[in-house]
Amino acid sequence: xxxxxxxxxNLTKKFGDFTAVDHISFSVNKSEVFGFLGANxxxxxxxxxMLCGLSHPTSGKGTVAGFDIFKQSEDVKxxxxxxxxxxxxxxxxxxxENLRLFGxxxxxxxxxxxxxxxxxxxxxxxxxxxxxLVKSLPLGWKQKLSFSVSIFHEPKIVFLDEPxxxxxPVTRRQFWELIYDATDRGITVFVTTHYMDEAEYCDRVSIxxxxxxxxxxxxxxxxxxxxxxxxxxxxYQIARKATRVEI
Amino acid sequence: xxQFLIEKEFKQIVRNSFVPKMIVGMPLLMMLVLPxxxxxxxxxxxxxxxxxxxxxxxxxxxYKITSSGYFQLTDVSPTHTLAxxxxxxxxxxxxxxxxxxxxxxxIREGLAHTMISANSVNGIKGGLGSSYLSSILIDYxxxxxxxxxxxxxxxxxxxxxxxxxxxxxxxNPHLDYKVFMIPAIMVMLLTIITGFLPALNIVSEKxxxxxxxxxxxxxxxxxxVLAKLIPYWIIGFIxxxxxxxxxxxxxGIFPVGxxxxxxxxxxxxxxxxxxxxxxxxxxxxxxxxxxxxxFFFIMVFILMSGLLTPVASMPDWAQKIALFNPLKYLMQVMxxxxxxxxxxxEMTPQFFALCAFAIGLNVWAxxxxxKSS
Numbered sequence: 001x002x003x004x005x006x007x008x009x010n011l012t013k014k015f016g017d018f019t020a021v022d023h024i025s026f027s028v029n030k031s032e033v034f035g036f037l038g039a040n041x042x043x044x045x046x047x048x049x050m051l052c053g054l055s056h057p058t059s060g061k062g063t064v065a066g067f068d069i070f071k072q073s074e075d076v077k078x079x080x081x082x083x084x085x086x087x088x089x090x091x092x093x094x095x096x097e098n099l100r101l102f103g104x105x106x107x108x109x110x111x112x113x114x115x116x117x118x119x120x121x122x123x124x125x126x127x128x129x130x131x132x133l134v135k136s137l138p139l140g141w142k143q144k145l146s147f148s149v150s151i152f153h154e155p156k157i158v159f160l161d162e163p164x165x166x167x168x169p170v171t172r173r174q175f176w177e178l179i180y181d182a183t184d185r186g187i188t189v190f191v192t193t194h195y196m197d198e199a200e201y202c203d204r205v206s207i208x209x210x211x212x213x214x215x216x217x218x219x220x221x222x223x224x225x226x227x228x229x230x231x232x233x234x235x236y237q238i239a240r241k242a243t244r245v246e247i
Numbered sequence: 248x249x250q251f252l253i254e255k256e257f258k259q260i261v262r263n264s265f266v267p268k269m270i271v272g273m274p275l276l277m278m279l280v281l282p283x284x285x286x287x288x289x290x291x292x293x294x295x296x297x298x299x300x301x302x303x304x305x306x307x308x309x310y311k312i313t314s315s316g317y318f319q320l321t322d323v324s325p326t327h328t329l330a331x332x333x334x335x336x337x338x339x340x341x342x343x344x345x346x347x348x349x350x351x352x353x354i355r356e357g358l359a360h361t362m363i364s365a366n367s368v369n370g371i372k373g374g375l376g377s378s379y380l381s382s383i384l385i386d387y388x389x390x391x392x393x394x395x396x397x398x399x400x401x402x403x404x405x406x407x408x409x410x411x412x413x414x415x416x417x418x419n420p421h422l423d424y425k426v427f428m429i430p431a432i433m434v435m436l437l438t439i440i441t442g443f444l445p446a447l448n449i450v451s452e453k454x455x456x457x458x459x460x461x462x463x464x465x466x467x468x469x470x471x472v473l474a475k476l477i478p479y480w481i482i483g484f485i486x487x488x489x490x491x492x493x494x495x496x497x498x499g500i501f502p503v504g505x506x507x508x509x510x511x512x513x514x515x516x517x518x519x520x521x522x523x524x525x526x527x528x529x530x531x532x533x534x535x536x537x538x539x540x541x542f543f544f545i546m547v548f549i550l551m552s553g554l555l556t557p558v559a560s561m562p563d564w565a566q567k568i569a570l571f572n573p574l575k576y577l578m579q580v581m582x583x584x585x586x587x588x589x590x591x592x593e594m595t596p597q598f599f600a601l602c603a604f605a606i607g608l609n610v611w612a613x614x615x616x617x618k619s620s
Binding site for chain 1: 248250251252254255258259262263455456457459460461462463464465466618619620
């Protein structure tokens with residue numbers, strides 16, 4: 001239990017008659033890269049929003065970073081980072097201003113923020129873009145910045161909702177290097193993706209179909225279980241069972 | 248935490264392509280144009296004269312009328328029927344008919360007849376016009392009595408009891424409409440700018456999706472709302488100062504009362520309207536929705552505030568509704584301070600009403616702001 005930074009039991013979310021997330025139970029270990037796969041409309045984003053305290057679960061149990069997602073959602077928020085599907089940094093703020101804003105919100109001191117900003121911009125190779133308005137950055141750069149902002153306050157867990165959608169292969173590769181750097185520092189990564197090569201990079205992968213988790217294991221074990229050489233076939237075999245119409 | 252959030256709001260406001268222009272442009276435009284346009288005092292009424300007497304007296308009378316500044320002689324007709332034609336065609340607003348023997352009757356009997364006919368399609372214009380004209384006539388009769396003494400009337404002046412009414416217009420001695428309108432226009436501007444901007448600001452964060460990035464942080468609801476309120480509070484002060492500057496420089500209108508009283512009441516009032524804007528934004532998901540709802544309320548607030556028609560002359564039920572109109576209270580305060588120089592002590596009912604609105608609306612705004620769905 002100590003090692004489990006995310007733990008859910010029969011977590012469910014209903015919108016009226018529609019069950020978006022249907023009794024999912026799983027756990028995620030510290031410093032793990034946990035891939036959360038599923039077709040569009042399978043309920044990935046809803047499940048992730050419940051874990052982040054953006055959406056109230058209908059029933060079940062769940063803890064994130066040791067806090068109850070029903071009762072302590074504000075404590076959960078202190079310990080996580082979140083990067084949404086939609087790019088949501090402030091486009092009319094400069095690169096350094098976005099870092100400063102979110103650092104400040106999580107209670108970091110001005111000096112600490114300034115030092116960390118320098119370090120991160122150096123690591124990203126963004127020194128020249130320090131004073132650029134975010135809206136004039138290319139998409140791949142924005143996503144890398146967005147990830148850096150989401151882990152700027154050194155959260156225990158970071159939730160990434162399709163972080164590399166629409167990003168070119170080279171930048172995606174760089175993005176995953178950033179993810180591994182984060183896990184090296186002890187940050188747990190919970191990531192959704194539609195790219196099967198990225199699924200291979202995960203320590204463990206779950207595949208959601210129609211609101212339920214149909215499979216959960218390491219990519220290697222899943223490939224053995226479904227007797228195939230790649231994750232694409234695994235995903236295809238599981239996801240085509242879906243009966244739910246895409247919403 | 249709050250410092251970082253406010254810093255962000257200011258940077259966004261300054262970089263916005265529209266908001267800074269509006270903050271300066273709107274007060275300039277409204278303060279320079281509206282006091283002239285929204286004017287209910289009437290000048291240059293078109294006068295048609297039917298002078299059947301053609302005497303020295305009748306000419307003196309016409310001269311006196313046209314030199315009053317209220318009337319402009321546009322038509323001279325031989326008969327009333329022809330004069331009516333010029334009213335119908337819009338060439339005249341009011342007819343003064345002077346009977347034959349006007350001068351003779353005045354000298355012999357001290358009594359002569361004149362008739363005033365006013366076009367009252369515009370009721371205010373017709374009413375004011377005929378009362379201006381009658382008061383000039385009375386004035387003229389008085390002058391004649393003084394000049395010719397008893398002989399003018401044939402009847403001794405002292406024998407007819409007379410009421411000599413001297414109206415004293417307190418607080419606005421020249422009945423200048425601008426003195427009345429300008430403080431009210433300031434209130435309207437404050438309402439529009441500090442009400443709409445915060446509402447649209449939050450809804451635009453909803454539309455862009457950045458609000459979700461905020462909601463997933465441990466930022467406190469109160470902090471978030473304060474960070475939205477404080478910048479508009481400061482903007483409200485800027486707008487108010489621009490307005491008072493224009494009132495002083497362009498119109499020479501200064502508050503008779505204390506400047507501090509105005510800022511003090513405005514500071515509470517901005518919290519009221521900004522809180523109201525935030526509240527609307529919490530219940531709106533799109534810009535259209537927020538804009539329409541705000542527009543509706545602000546329109547009702549303005550029309551029921553006493554801006555043009557006094558609240559006291561509204562029907563009872565309307566007066567009861569107006570009790571819930573925060574605009575009405577500030578409008579009263581502004582006019583009282585600007586024109587009468589009222590001190591704080593005379594405006595405690597307005598103070599308590601505005602405080603109640605400020606607290607009520609902002610608590611509601613904080614509570615109804617949802618960080619999760």
